[in-house]
Amino acid sequence: MPVCPSSSLDLNQIPRNQWLAIYRTMCRARFTEQRMIRLYHQAKIFGGVYTGFGHEAIGAGTAHAGGDNDLFTPCIRDLTVHLARGLSVLDVFRQFLARATGPTRGRDGNVHYGRLDQGVYAMISHLGAMISVAVGGVMARRRQGLDAVAMAYVGDGATSTGDFHEAVNYASVFDVPLLVVIENNQFAYSTPNSQQYRCKHLIDRAPGYGIEGVQVDGNDAVAVHLKVREIVGEMRQTPRPVLLECDTLRIRGHGEHDDAGYIPEALKAEYAARDPLDNMRRSLTDAEIATARELDTIDSECQQEIDEGYQQALAEPMPDPATLLEGVYAE
Amino acid sequence: MTQTLAETGVVERTYVDCIRQALQQLLRDDDRVVVFGEDVGAFGGAFKATLGLQEEFGRDRVFDTPIAESAIIGSAIGMATQGLRPIIEMQFLDFMNTALHQLINNAATIHFRTGNAVPITVRAPCGGGFGGGPFHSEELETIFCHMPGLKVVYPAFPCDARGLLVSAVEDPNPVVYLENKYLYRHVKECLADNFEPVPIGVARVCRRGSDATIITYGAMVHESLAAADVLAAEERQIMVVDLRTLKPYDHDTILAAVAATNRVLVVHEAWRCCGFGAEIAAGIAERGFHLLDAPIMRVAAPDVPIPFAPSLESVYRPSAGTIVEALRELIEY
Numbered sequence: 001m002p003v004c005p006s007s008s009l010d011l012n013q014i015p016r017n018q019w020l021a022i023y024r025t026m027c028r029a030r031f032t033e034q035r036m037i038r039l040y041h042q043a044k045i046f047g048g049v050y051t052g053f054g055h056e057a058i059g060a061g062t063a064h065a066g067g068d069n070d071l072f073t074p075c076i077r078d079l080t081v082h083l084a085r086g087l088s089v090l091d092v093f094r095q096f097l098a099r100a101t102g103p104t105r106g107r108d109g110n111v112h113y114g115r116l117d118q119g120v121y122a123m124i125s126h127l128g129a130m131i132s133v134a135v136g137g138v139m140a141r142r143r144q145g146l147d148a149v150a151m152a153y154v155g156d157g158a159t160s161t162g163d164f165h166e167a168v169n170y171a172s173v174f175d176v177p178l179l180v181v182i183e184n185n186q187f188a189y190s191t192p193n194s195q196q197y198r199c200k201h202l203i204d205r206a207p208g209y210g211i212e213g214v215q216v217d218g219n220d221a222v223a224v225h226l227k228v229r230e231i232v233g234e235m236r237q238t239p240r241p242v243l244l245e246c247d248t249l250r251i252r253g254h255g256e257h258d259d260a261g262y263i264p265e266a267l268k269a270e271y272a273a274r275d276p277l278d279n280m281r282r283s284l285t286d287a288e289i290a291t292a293r294e295l296d297t298i299d300s301e302c303q304q305e306i307d308e309g310y311q312q313a314l315a316e317p318m319p320d321p322a323t324l325l326e327g328v329y330a331e
Numbered sequence: 332m333t334q335t336l337a338e339t340g341v342v343e344r345t346y347v348d349c350i351r352q353a354l355q356q357l358l359r360d361d362d363r364v365v366v367f368g369e370d371v372g373a374f375g376g377a378f379k380a381t382l383g384l385q386e387e388f389g390r391d392r393v394f395d396t397p398i399a400e401s402a403i404i405g406s407a408i409g410m411a412t413q414g415l416r417p418i419i420e421m422q423f424l425d426f427m428n429t430a431l432h433q434l435i436n437n438a439a440t441i442h443f444r445t446g447n448a449v450p451i452t453v454r455a456p457c458g459g460g461f462g463g464g465p466f467h468s469e470e471l472e473t474i475f476c477h478m479p480g481l482k483v484v485y486p487a488f489p490c491d492a493r494g495l496l497v498s499a500v501e502d503p504n505p506v507v508y509l510e511n512k513y514l515y516r517h518v519k520e521c522l523a524d525n526f527e528p529v530p531i532g533v534a535r536v537c538r539r540g541s542d543a544t545i546i547t548y549g550a551m552v553h554e555s556l557a558a559a560d561v562l563a564a565e566e567r568q569i570m571v572v573d574l575r576t577l578k579p580y581d582h583d584t585i586l587a588a589v590a591a592t593n594r595v596l597v598v599h600e601a602w603r604c605c606g607f608g609a610e611i612a613a614g615i616a617e618r619g620f621h622l623l624d625a626p627i628m629r630v631a632a633p634d635v636p637i638p639f640a641p642s643l644e645s646v647y648r649p650s651a652g653t654i655v656e657a658l659r660e661l662i663e664y
Contacts, residue, residue: 104445125436129433131405132402132403135405135409136410139406139410140409140410143415162401167406170396170402330449
């Protein structure tokens, strides 16, 4: 279903640094998660590890199209969004290692974090619930005179929730500039799309909300980024919600406890051949945006950041048990 | 020079008048305040608590939403975390159940998890006594009081209705503001235009007595006062404490009131099992066991869905009559 093969897209229409930033975000996310997986299997992580393997093009391609005032509600597989908005790899390790210094000060685990000063909300586990938060946040920013937009991330599974419906309809009624990024990775935990919905494509629902729906190849960061720049540019001028359906496949299990044996091998092989990082490297070298050697340098810089981040987080303390009751209420 | 009544703006005000007055003042005084919910705009709300506010402050500040309770609370979380002070009207408290995750999993946990304040006020018309049946009469305070991160207030009088609403909106936390539908137009007070906020967390002794103490809130304050009148004719003096705030509740006022009579009756309109009275009774038992001359008693609704027929609802809902019976038993123990 690739709709926008990047081979036909002109990368030179935006600055080279932007592409390199997207590539770097994808690498930071991928390599951080590779390290997380290793730590999980070494029992050095508390709780689960949920990764975005195969989803890096979506988060990086969309979040790098945002401006300073924009708001984001990333979901489970969107480490790229946090990193694109300025979160450090160090903070990610602090979060997963339950450090007092981390974004939730050890109060919440794994993917439930976000820094509002970077325009990023911490998700709750109830899928679809964050869409309306993004809606209200951007309504407030608009009221304050900012030309903000919001990007809310959901999987195919969350589109079955009442919250998805409520929030998208609500955003449509109020002409809220909201990009609903549907990461259609074909499985909600173990449930395949055939048991999740019966429309052909999820964006087939867009006309029912009176809004536009757009499909894009979710393994192609160039395609995602160029399409989202265009949509967001229009949205700032003429506020309205848009559904963006990104086709991809979840390459690993729901979490590292899950071997994803229910995903057919042939399907895995098909998407492995279109890995978003490999795709991006090919796009950037083919278009002569960067040489393989320059990209290798970015890779090794990311690896070094991850080594340092992990070691530093490891050396930091977990929250003091005496602070258990603190922070329930704002003063 | 003394002011005339007209000059001070002293007029008879109902409970719902006072809610509207507080909303109007909040909208006037604070540009961050927005009021929204189902039918709250030009229509003025199902109970007319927002009547005229859209006309005065515009659709930007006072607006109708789709029927989407979860998105209403979710969007309020978004607004509150971006500097607004949203006041939501849940048309009936009963409908909040479809949005509980937004309130208790999302809004209530955000400060603990991330350090970001979520100053939202959820107004929730609640309670029965008017033939509303099972889905328009509920009293669910116990759910909200159970959840760390929420505050819960429940005025019984017009002056507290406006004073607590201002405090709820000024509070940096999510506050569930329970307003009793039966009281909307049944309770009136002569009040001036000007008013002070009523602090969250402070109960009020609304009647002094020496023979027994009633701890109550909401519409049951008025039933309790009526019961106290009945016993006063029998030379029994009943103390009545109106909690006003259920979370955090006022332990000290409760204990002092128990100490004054050594006999305590907890009264609420909500169901008995795990009702808020169970928390009050447990708190008294833990901290004031030595003060008691009799077992703590409760008057609450029986554990059945709220019935519709007047012949059933009148025996379902606690009343001055059932409170009088319980008081007699308590005093004679």
